[in-house]
Amino acid sequence: MTTKLIRLITGLLLFLVTGPDAFSQRGEIQYFRYYDQRGINIFEPAKTDTLVYDGLKLRIGANFTQGFQSIAHKNSGIVPLYELSAGFPLAMANLNIDVQVVEGVRVSLVTYMASHHHNEMWVKGGYFQIDKVSFLKSGLLDQIWKNLTLKVGHMEINYGDAHFRRSDGGNTFWNPFIENNIIDEFTTEIGAELYWQRKGIITMIGATNGEIQGSVTRPADQSPSIYGKLGYDRSLTEKIRVRLTASLLTKSSSINGTLFGGDRTGSNYQFVLEPAGATVAGNAFSGRLNPGFKDDVTAVMINPFVKVGGLELFATLEYAQGSTSVENGEIQFNDSTPLIAKQPKRKFIQESVDVLYRFGSREQVFIGGKWNHVNAELAFWDQSSPLAVRNVNTVSIDRLSFGAGWFITRNILVKGEYVTQKYSGYPAGNILEDGMFSGVIMQGTIAF
Numbered sequence: 001m002t003t004k005l006i007r008l009i010t011g012l013l014l015f016l017v018t019g020p021d022a023f024s025q026r027g028e029i030q031y032f033r034y035y036d037q038r039g040i041n042i043f044e045p046a047k048t049d050t051l052v053y054d055g056l057k058l059r060i061g062a063n064f065t066q067g068f069q070s071i072a073h074k075n076s077g078i079v080p081l082y083e084l085s086a087g088f089p090l091a092m093a094n095l096n097i098d099v100q101v102v103e104g105v106r107v108s109l110v111t112y113m114a115s116h117h118h119n120e121m122w123v124k125g126g127y128f129q130i131d132k133v134s135f136l137k138s139g140l141l142d143q144i145w146k147n148l149t150l151k152v153g154h155m156e157i158n159y160g161d162a163h164f165r166r167s168d169g170g171n172t173f174w175n176p177f178i179e180n181n182i183i184d185e186f187t188t189e190i191g192a193e194l195y196w197q198r199k200g201i202i203t204m205i206g207a208t209n210g211e212i213q214g215s216v217t218r219p220a221d222q223s224p225s226i227y228g229k230l231g232y233d234r235s236l237t238e239k240i241r242v243r244l245t246a247s248l249l250t251k252s253s254s255i256n257g258t259l260f261g262g263d264r265t266g267s268n269y270q271f272v273l274e275p276a277g278a279t280v281a282g283n284a285f286s287g288r289l290n291p292g293f294k295d296d297v298t299a300v301m302i303n304p305f306v307k308v309g310g311l312e313l314f315a316t317l318e319y320a321q322g323s324t325s326v327e328n329g330e331i332q333f334n335d336s337t338p339l340i341a342k343q344p345k346r347k348f349i350q351e352s353v354d355v356l357y358r359f360g361s362r363e364q365v366f367i368g369g370k371w372n373h374v375n376a377e378l379a380f381w382d383q384s385s386p387l388a389v390r391n392v393n394t395v396s397i398d399r400l401s402f403g404a405g406w407f408i409t410r411n412i413l414v415k416g417e418y419v420t421q422k423y424s425g426y427p428a429g430n431i432l433e434d435g436m437f438s439g440v441i442m443q444g445t446i447a448f
Helices: 003-018 139-147
Strands: 057-074 092-102 105-114 122-130 148-156 188-198 201-208 225-235 240-251 295-308 311-323 346-359 365-382 389-409 412-424 436-447
Touching: 139 148, 139 188
Parallel strands: none
Antiparallel strands: 057 092, 057 436, 092 105, 105 122, 122 148, 148 188, 188 201, 201 225, 225 240, 240 295, 295 311, 311 346, 346 365, 365 389, 389 412, 412 436
């Protein structure tokens, strides 16, 4: 983190304490998802106008998570594994800055203060969201914008619904379990999303640069990500809510597209099935699978969500296909091999279902289970000849977890789970050959 950034953040925090009353550090912000228990089961913020705008608001929040892990792992025995013991992984923390700029317009900035992948401060991204255009002083535009929302920025893209229930660095409040899906659909890209919502119907169309970072080079290797969502989310009665969405994303090429590996914080299962010399930053995504799709990507995700009283079900069904830049014939496998011919696209299917029961006067206690399965075609390269040869194996990964949690207050959560995960289909000599791990993980987390 640069000295200038440290000074900026320090000055901002001091201003919150000593600044003028015109700025409300804990002000309520319109069309906003709270970081604490109030953010549970919130997907796209609704168009319901529940707050009266009464001036500029500045809200500083944070998330802190400390875990405890006791996991055992094993594989075929050919590749030595990291020696695991019970202990406390590195704590993670996020800094959240949200501003109500004018009526119906807000700005969000999230910074990772510490994580398993980046131990230093690292900006996740920021965006501004427009739900009203009264600042334009046009009755016609006000009427047109009644059901519209526009998000613009370098932001977490809204592909699928699973990303609304994932852990994100220090923010682990919204995920009832410890870890995210085996294939973790999350990335931040530069672009815009336009929403139309009315009577439970949700439509969204988005376009981004297709890269996790900005880039002004290699134009032939870049193309935008185009994606959309269609869904229905409605409370049928006071105790019954039904949501169903379908999302589609397509992209022809990218230098560094990371739809299935854009997390910059790391896994909540530390060092499982990692080599003996693993490091926190270098082996940050234990227990996950990144298929490496950067080019010719097509991805579809369907997410049903049903809540009846305290009982809720959330599921993911996903199909995707794509290639790496090597498989697409764009770059060499390494400096000693020539370009290879374009290879057929690989694909994967991911399924997950979690069932929870929340109880208590404010649903402050929950128990549940989750099943997650991946069937994926992976490329393994043979370099014994001058030309690298691609061998495709179909691998399977299965995870089963049982968990429980308690919101001590709406800002303090303790949760834990027992997990078991098994791998099959990996070639001989691969570290994941006959791999499996199981054990217990606990987390304490604070959000405000």
